[in-house]
Amino acid sequence: MFNGVLDWLRGIGASVINGVWRLGYASRFFMLTLLGSGTSFRRFQLTINEIYSTGVLSLIIILVSGLFVGMVLGLQGYETLQRYGSAEALGTLVALSLVRELGPVVAALLFASRAGSAITAEIGLMKATEQLSAMEMMAVDPIARVVAPRFWAGVFSMPLLAAMFSAIGVFGGYLVGVVLIGVDNGAFWSQMQAAVDFRHDVLNGVIKSLVFGIAVTAIALFEGYDAPPTAEGVSGATTRTVVTSSLVILALDFVLTAFMFRGV
Amino acid sequence: MSDNLVEIENVSFAYGKRPILKGINLVAPRGKVIAIMGGSGCGKTTLLRLIGGQIKASQGTVRVDGKLVNDLDQDALYQLRRRMGMLFQFGALFTDMSVYDNVAFQMREHTDMPESIIRDLALMKLNAVGLRGARDMMPSELSGGMARRVALARAIALDPMLIMYDEPFAGLDPISLGVIGNLIRRLTDALGITSIVVTHDVQESLKIVDYVYFVSEGVIVAHGTAEEMKNSSAPFVHQFIHGEEDGPVPFHYPSVDYASELISESSHV
Numbered sequence: 001m002f003n004g005v006l007d008w009l010r011g012i013g014a015s016v017i018n019g020v021w022r023l024g025y026a027s028r029f030f031m032l033t034l035l036g037s038g039t040s041f042r043r044f045q046l047t048i049n050e051i052y053s054t055g056v057l058s059l060i061i062i063l064v065s066g067l068f069v070g071m072v073l074g075l076q077g078y079e080t081l082q083r084y085g086s087a088e089a090l091g092t093l094v095a096l097s098l099v100r101e102l103g104p105v106v107a108a109l110l111f112a113s114r115a116g117s118a119i120t121a122e123i124g125l126m127k128a129t130e131q132l133s134a135m136e137m138m139a140v141d142p143i144a145r146v147v148a149p150r151f152w153a154g155v156f157s158m159p160l161l162a163a164m165f166s167a168i169g170v171f172g173g174y175l176v177g178v179v180l181i182g183v184d185n186g187a188f189w190s191q192m193q194a195a196v197d198f199r200h201d202v203l204n205g206v207i208k209s210l211v212f213g214i215a216v217t218a219i220a221l222f223e224g225y226d227a228p229p230t231a232e233g234v235s236g237a238t239t240r241t242v243v244t245s246s247l248v249i250l251a252l253d254f255v256l257t258a259f260m261f262r263g264v
Numbered sequence: 265m266s267d268n269l270v271e272i273e274n275v276s277f278a279y280g281k282r283p284i285l286k287g288i289n290l291v292a293p294r295g296k297v298i299a300i301m302g303g304s305g306c307g308k309t310t311l312l313r314l315i316g317g318q319i320k321a322s323q324g325t326v327r328v329d330g331k332l333v334n335d336l337d338q339d340a341l342y343q344l345r346r347r348m349g350m351l352f353q354f355g356a357l358f359t360d361m362s363v364y365d366n367v368a369f370q371m372r373e374h375t376d377m378p379e380s381i382i383r384d385l386a387l388m389k390l391n392a393v394g395l396r397g398a399r400d401m402m403p404s405e406l407s408g409g410m411a412r413r414v415a416l417a418r419a420i421a422l423d424p425m426l427i428m429y430d431e432p433f434a435g436l437d438p439i440s441l442g443v444i445g446n447l448i449r450r451l452t453d454a455l456g457i458t459s460i461v462v463t464h465d466v467q468e469s470l471k472i473v474d475y476v477y478f479v480s481e482g483v484i485v486a487h488g489t490a491e492e493m494k495n496s497s498a499p500f501v502h503q504f505i506h507g508e509e510d511g512p513v514p515f516h517y518p519s520v521d522y523a524s525e526l527i528s529e530s531s532h533v
Contacts, residue, residue: 134352
């Protein structure tokens with residue numbers, strides 16, 4: 001009985017120590033990535049290549065999802081607003097929902113699933129097939145050459161993807177609200193223009209997506225770099241990237257929203 | 265300048281509490297092909313990682329070209345590694361680059377040479393391993409033997425003083441085996457480099473090496489020229505070279521006596 005309790009306590013202690021150690025290791029990895037970022041800017045072509053892989057190749061899923069999310073917002077928003085006789089405010093509802101919340105959050109969740117998992121799998125496989133060791137043995141720092149360009153590509157891509165998600169979403173809301181249902185075209189756009197503030201709404205949304213971009217890309221890179229060099233290890237790391245990134249996005253979204261839109 | 269390019273003195277290494285190498289002494293003279301042989305998991309690859317500075321010895325010294333690898337900081341270690349090449353077990357080619365780009369990789373990273381000169385040099389290295397015609401292929405299109413030849417061309421890209429080969433013969437067909445073996449010997453002699461080959465392929469490696477170290481359970485159990493090793497009566501060497509099933513390395517993994525285990529099992533039923 002006593003031994004059982006002792007083992008249980010030891011188990012808790014071991015998980016806490018392991019968690020703290022991993023957090024420290026991840027922080028060190030993040031610092032090394034920042035310190036090794038010189039190459040990503042000196043040889044910007046490396047970063048551009050990665051922007052293509054992480055950003056451009058994520059465009060389809062972002063645009064299609066954005067269009068449908070905007071269309072659903074148009075339908076649901078109209079359904080609710082017309083009860084109060086405010087159907088003209090549909091443009092405001094669609095735009096604010098997208099720019100403040102859905103754009104950054106849903107785009108980041110999609111980015112984590114599409115680009116984050118791909119980054120983890122790629123780095124994990126490079127490690128498993130000794131490509132990273134080979135690079136080290138050629139006196140090339142893999143963090144500067146492989147990790148940092150992917151990090152900055154993710155950081156640059158995420159706000160752009162979120163902006164495109166919001167833009168196409170607004171267009172989706174317009175299609176359903178104005179073209180399909182018949183909300184007044186002028187009211188739809190003019191109310192939106194009057195209600196959406198550039199600094200308070202758009203800029204805060206961009207800041208959110210920038211923070212999500214940093215978080216998702218850092219998690220994806222760390223999970224790939226830390227993955228056990230086996231098929232099982234890489235698949236586990238890929239899953240962890242998507243799960244951890246999604247939870248971190250939602251948690252960060254709450255914190256950021258609390259600071260940005262408190263009582264407004 | 266010492267005659268030995270690599271000098272390992274009394275080196276021990278452990279992963280956590282598990283000892284891998286115990287008191288290893290080994291030298292690799294300049295311009296020679298040295299083989300480190302032993303069964304799987306005996307610590308051969310760990311020795312290469314110690315020489316390359318990827319891990320540090322817990323005891324003893326590793327010197328490469330007179331420099332104490334244990335004490336080098338990252339910059340000094342990277343300077344030293346620019347003069348080393350390593351051939352990994354399955355080539356470790358960069359899968360997102362073509363054969364040509366793999367060979368040109370180090371030249372682009374470490375030199376300011378114009379692309380026209382890099383092209384000439386990369387094609388020269390590929391020609392040396394017989395794969396100039398495969399320059400535009402991707403690593404996924406190469407056979408195992410071709411991938412290792414490309415990796416060899418990449419390893420000699422900057423004319424290193426030392427090349428380390430980690431199991432260069434593993435999983436190759438007989439023709440590729442001969443090709444890789446001959447390339448190791450030819451390149452060593454032609455370029456005046458030093459080669460350290462970690463392998464358990466006895467027949468192929470004894471044809472090309474100058475000196476052999478046998479490692480078992482983390483210690484060097486025998487060493488000598490290829491001829492001396494072929495005629496050695498040391499039990500481990502004899503078992504290893506002739507591929508005998510039982511000997512100092514037993515067929516059965518250590519366990520309790522079989523008969524008593526059967527009796528104890530039947531008493532439980």
